[in-house]
Amino acid sequence: MAIVGYEAIVIGIIVVVIFVWGPNKIPEIARGLGRARREFDEASKGITGGTITSPRVESVTPDPLVETAQRLGISTAGKTRQEISDEIVRTAQPKN
DSSP states (O other), rough: OOOOTHHHHHHHHHHHHHHHHTTHHHHHHHHHHHHHHHHHHHHHHHHTTTTTOOOOOGGGOOOOHHHHHHHHTTTTTTOOOOHHOOOOOOSSSSOO
C-alpha cells in the first residue's frame, strides 16, 4: 500500500507546518481554529434560529432610503444600499 496523490500532499503539508511553526505551536493553532469554528457555528445558529435581537425601534434613526423602498413595495432584506437605490430608480422610471 503506497502513499500516492492526496495522501502525499497532506503529509507534506503537515511536515512543512511542523518545520515552520514547530511542534509546540500546532496545538495553539488547533485551539484557535476550534474557537473560530465554534463562534461561526454559534453565529450561524443565531441567524437561522432568530435568537439575534434587533435594536429597539425607538432608538434607531429611520433610514430614508429603506423607508422609500418599503413605500414602493420593494423588499430590502439582504440587499446593499446600492442595490436598494438601483431598484428604487428602476421602479420610479416610467414604463414605455
